[in-house]
Structures are given as structure tokens and as C-alpha cells.
Amino acid sequence: MSSDTQAPATWPDDIYGVLVEEKIRQVAYVPDAGHTRLIDRCRGNPAMSAVVLTTEEEGIAMLAGAWLGGERGVLLMQSSGVGNCINMLSLATVCRFPLLMLVTMRGEWGEFNPWQIPMGKGTPPILEQAGVLVHRIDHAAEAAETVQAAARIAFSGDRAAAVLIAQRVIGTKVFK
Amino acid sequence: MRKLVADRGDLLVVAGLGSTTYDLAAAGDHPLNFYLWGAMGGAAMIGLGLALAQPTRRVLVATGDGEMLMGLGALASIGVQQPKNLAVVVIDNERYAETGLQETHTAHGCDLAAIAKAAGFENARTVRTEAELTALLPLLRQAPGPLFATIKVTPDRPPFVLPSNDGVLIKNRFREALLGAAR
Numbered sequence: 001m002s003s004d005t006q007a008p009a010t011w012p013d014d015i016y017g018v019l020v021e022e023k024i025r026q027v028a029y030v031p032d033a034g035h036t037r038l039i040d041r042c043r044g045n046p047a048m049s050a051v052v053l054t055t056e057e058e059g060i061a062m063l064a065g066a067w068l069g070g071e072r073g074v075l076l077m078q079s080s081g082v083g084n085c086i087n088m089l090s091l092a093t094v095c096r097f098p099l100l101m102l103v104t105m106r107g108e109w110g111e112f113n114p115w116q117i118p119m120g121k122g123t124p125p126i127l128e129q130a131g132v133l134v135h136r137i138d139h140a141a142e143a144a145e146t147v148q149a150a151a152r153i154a155f156s157g158d159r160a161a162a163v164l165i166a167q168r169v170i171g172t173k174v175f176k
Numbered sequence: 177m178r179k180l181v182a183d184r185g186d187l188l189v190v191a192g193l194g195s196t197t198y199d200l201a202a203a204g205d206h207p208l209n210f211y212l213w214g215a216m217g218g219a220a221m222i223g224l225g226l227a228l229a230q231p232t233r234r235v236l237v238a239t240g241d242g243e244m245l246m247g248l249g250a251l252a253s254i255g256v257q258q259p260k261n262l263a264v265v266v267i268d269n270e271r272y273a274e275t276g277l278q279e280t281h282t283a284h285g286c287d288l289a290a291i292a293k294a295a296g297f298e299n300a301r302t303v304r305t306e307a308e309l310t311a312l313l314p315l316l317r318q319a320p321g322p323l324f325a326t327i328k329v330t331p332d333r334p335p336f337v338l339p340s341n342d343g344v345l346i347k348n349r350f351r352e353a354l355l356g357a358a359r
Contacts, residue, residue: 025229026225026228026229049228049257051224051228051253051256051257052253052256053249053253054249054250054252054253055249057217057218057247058218058221058247058249058250058253059221060218061215061217061218061219061220061221061222061225061247061250062221062222062224062225062253063225064218064222064225065190065221065222065223065224065225065226065227065228065229066225066226066228066229067225067347067351068188068210068222068225068226068229068347068350068351068354069188069225069226069227069228069229069230069233069354070229070230070351070354070355071225071228071229073225087214087215087216088215088217088218090214090215091212091214091215091218091343094214094343094344095343095344095346095347096343096344096347097347
């Protein structure tokens with residue numbers, strides 16, 4: 001949150017609602033501040049397996065296995081994790097596994113840490129080059145509809161789809 | 177490999193790229209085999225996703241030492257989940273056979289079974305003899321997982337079979353055999 005006095009954002013709840021509606025059963029994630037609330041909600045749902053990863057590419061493989069076994073999944077990460085996924089994305093694109101990725105962006109809006117900037121800038125073109133359909137949420141109100149659109153194209157079209165959640169939506173990390 | 181999948185029953189099998197994919201095909205093609213031709217380091221995690229989705233089926237991941245080494249973090253992630261129905265078997269020739277038989281870390285003392293054990297695979301072992309292999313086979317099917325075994329093999333390359341490398345085909349064939357026509 002950009003301010004301590006702000007009410008908690010509801011867009012993670014909106015996204016969670018879409019994941020439930022889309023019958024997502026496996027949630028693979030690398031812990032991330034921007035996804036904290038969504039991860040907590042998924043972990044609290046007994047119908048979902050929430051799986052913590054050591055690196056984001058594990059999630060691409062895991063969700064391929066989920067689909068082979070008849071379950072839908074989602075992969076939660078931040079933009080720095082996209083760089084870890086590049087070769088493993090070939091599993092999704094070559095085999096046309098449905099893959100839904102929700103990426104919180106760092107390094108683009110008021111970023112304090114310059115080490116986040118390379119993957120902040122690189123994430124959209126790298127995903128495009130890897131064959132992923134890229135969606136973007138620039139305003140919290142667009143969250144549900146954008147995730148739903150990406151889920152539809154992923155699971156009905158057997159495609160890899162990513163939703164990038166703008167850093168401005170998440171709020172810039174501030175050390176006080 | 178032939179012994180690992182003999183009388184396979186309803187076993188679901190994922191093979192890592194390279195020799196384990198070719199050896200699994202040589203042991204007999206089956207629609208419930210998922211062959212990897214790439215995605216190095218991903219085999220064990222595909223097994224985890226499959227095991228979580230199909231908790232009543234037994235899942236076997238058969239992969240090489242080089243492939244396992246590229247995705248060691250998967251052992252930690254599987255260790256957290258403790259899937260009862262998952263076995264990960266490394267066919268360990270201590271070589272990168274695909275690229276010219278260069279030595280892997282396991283040729284220099286890296287102990288994959290010890291790593292797996294420390295990551296939460298309570299049942300983890302190294303198999304070096306025929307007798308140990310015979311003892312392993314029933315465990316792969318029955319022992320509560322997650323189970324890990326690394327089977328030391330010689331680095332020669334017996335005749336192998338190349339399965340289809342059409343990822344869409346092997347994926348859809350697997351799903352149809354397991355799930356029927358349902359999406």
C-alpha cells in the first residue's frame with residue numbers, strides 16, 4: 001500500500017473471485033508482496049492446492065502436470081520471476097498447455113530499487129517473444145474482467161496468457 | 177526402465193528429456209506416458225502437478241541425473257507438499273549423454289538421494305545392484321510417497337526408440353486416455 005491510512009485494496013479479492021469461478025484448483029506461487037492477499041485467500045480455500053515454489057519456472061511445469069491430470073491452475077509471480085521462466089515456457093507453447101500467469105509489476109512506477117528495472121522493462125516483450133498472450137491491468141477496476149478474459153483464452157484456446165498488474169495498481173514499496 | 181514400468185496397471189509416467197524419454201518409449205509406448213523433449217529441469221514438477229490432480233493414481237517421474245540437477249528446487253517444493261502418490265526415479269549414468277557423455281555432478285560425489293532426503297523425501301535411496309532394484313520395484317507402486325530413488329547405471333547407450341516429439345499430440349493422447357473426452 002502506498003499509504004497506511006488507505007483502506008485495503010479489493011482487487012485481489014476480485015481476482016480471487018474469478019479464480020474460484022474459473023474452477024482453478026492448483027495455485028503455484030513464489031511469495032510476493034503484491035500477491036500477498038490473493039495468496040492468503042487461495043491458501044485458505046480447501047478446494048485449492050496452494051504450492052510454494054523455489055523458482056517460478058517450476059510452476060509452469062507443475063501446471064502442465066495439473067492439466068494432464070484434468071485440473072486448472074494459475075501461476076502467481078512478480079516481474080523478476082518472468083526471467084526465470086523463459087525456457088520452461090516452451091513446454092506450454094510447444095504442447096499448447098493452457099497457462100494462466102498473474103504477474104505483479106516492479107520496476108516501472110516509482111520503483112525504489114534499480115535492480116527491479118531490467119525485468120520491469122523486459123517483462124512485456126520477453127513474454128511476447130516467448131509466445132505468451134499479454135494482458136495488462138492499469139486500474140484496479142479492470143482486474144476481474146482482465147483476469148477472466150485471460151483465463152478464457154488460456155483454458156478455451158489452449159494458450160499461455162499472462163496478466164501484468166501495473167505497479168501503480170499495487171502501490172509502490174516505501175521504506176519508512 | 178523396462179522393469180520400472182512392467183505390469184504398469186494404472187501408472188501415470190512422465191519421462192525427462194533425453195535418454196529417459198527414449199528408454200521409456202523402448203520399454204513400450206503407452207498413452208499414459210508423457211515424453212519430454214525439452215523443458216529441462218521440469219519433469220519432477222510435472223509429476224507433482226499430475227499427482228495433486230490425480231490423488232488416487234500412482235505417478236512415476238523417470239528422469240536423468242542432468243535433468244534432475246537442473247531443477248533441484250523441485251525436490252524442495254515436492255518435499256513441502258508430501259504427495260503420497262508420487263515417485264521420482266533418477267536413472268543416473270553420471271553423464272550428459274545427449275551432449276557427448278560429459279560428467280555430471282553425480283560423477284563427482286553429488287548425492288541426489290541425500291539431497292532428496294534432506295528436502296523431505298523420507299523414503300530416498302540409491303540403487304546400485306540388481307537386488308536393490310528388485311527391492312525398489314514394489315515400493316514404487318505401493319510405498320507412501322513422496323519416494324525418491326536414484327538408480328546408478330552404466331553410461332553405455334543400448335538401442336533406444338524415439339517417441340513422437342509432437343507435444344500437442346502426446347498431451348492430448350494422455351488426457352484422453354486418463355480423462356476421456358471431457359475437457
